[in-house]
Amino acid sequence: MAAGLLCRIRRPQEKKGDSEGDGGVRMAMRDIMDYKRVALAINKAKKIALCIHMFPDGDAIGSMLALALALKALKKKFYLFSPSELPHRYNFLPLYGQIKTDIGPNINFDLAIAIDCASHTQLGEFHDKVFKKSEKTIEIDHHAFREAFADISLVDDDAAAVGEIIYHLCELLGVKIGKAIAVPLLVSLIVETGSFRLPTVHAKTFLICSKLISCGVDYYKIVENSYWSRTRAEAMLLGLCFSRLKFLKGEKVAVTTITFKDLKRLGARQEDVDPVADQIRTLKNVQVVLLFREMHGAKWRVSLRSKGSINVGKIAEEFGGGGHPDVAGCYLPKREKEKSRLIGRVLSLV
Known part of the structure; x- marks a missing residue:
């Protein structure tokens, strides 16, 4: 397939006569x-x-x-x-x-x-x-x-x-x-x-x-x-992110931020940040989560999560990223204007 073409390939389908005793998990x-x-x-x-x-x-x-x-x-x-x-x-x-x-x-x-x-x-x-x-x-x-x-x-x-x-x-x-x-x-x-x-x-x-x-x-x-297991640093980081949550559109959109200073103070690694957005998504009324993580080169690494009808994969794609309808990400210049633009795009769909 030529580079640059968007592609979509169907999941191997379960089909009668294909399984041959393999429990129905063979591709069609x-x-x-x-x-x-x-x-x-x-x-x-x-x-x-x-x-x-x-x-x-x-x-x-x-x-x-x-x-x-x-x-x-x-x-x-x-x-x-x-x-x-x-x-x-x-x-x-x-x-x-x-x-x-x-x-x-x-x-x-x-x-x-x-x-x-x-x-x-x-x-x-x-x-x-x-x-x-x-x-x-x-x-x-x-x-x-x-x-x-x-x-x-x-x-x-x-x-x-x-x-x-x-x-x-x-x-x-x-x-x-x-x-x-x-x-x-x-x-x-x-x-x-x-x-x-x-x-x-x-x-x-x-x-x-x-x-x-x-x-x-x-x-x-x-x-x-x-x-399921967490390090102490990961648990403390999770608590910090929850304490900083800003709720928009009622409680439908949740926004939080992590900086290098936070990681240093808690003795945390980048990997300790990874589960945070998923945990915030578990909040009852939240439909979309935006986690802004400070990165080198004056950038934000943004983790987007959703549940329901909001397709964060499409939103991330608009900002140069990608992913899935419910799990996606992108990078932004570390400027308040860019951060507000992404949040505004999410709010326009909620």
């Missing part, structure tokens, strides 16, 4: 060609780079590590890259220690795969240093608002998480999904669905989870480590 025949193109490129490649987006979450990390384990089973040589620091909460996952934030000596790749990236900019420096230099490129993603940038696109914006796509790809590659692969795939699904609370969850999500849990994983440990 009309969608299998998208997966076959990716599988063929992987089988032909000898040296493969896997890249995830800046400020990676559990979906990106879990999906990449699950695919890396599949490549390991296929005896492929692979390299794992992240353009920014990894959240420590996922350090229990297999191959976590092999993810590099720098490229090192010049390495040429037969194939580069971008995972959970809505645009090439989310790859940071790895787009120019790894992706553009590879002989062939693939993007595997589920964002509804995105820009295609690879030679081959496997994009399913109905998937609850990229982990669902990786699950089907592993099956097509002939890789047995055992305990090792099941753990990161479950992390992908748990984190991206907010522990199965979001409207993106569908029946097939639970069918896949059932198959993964049956591999003998410790589900309680996985969900506790990847989603």
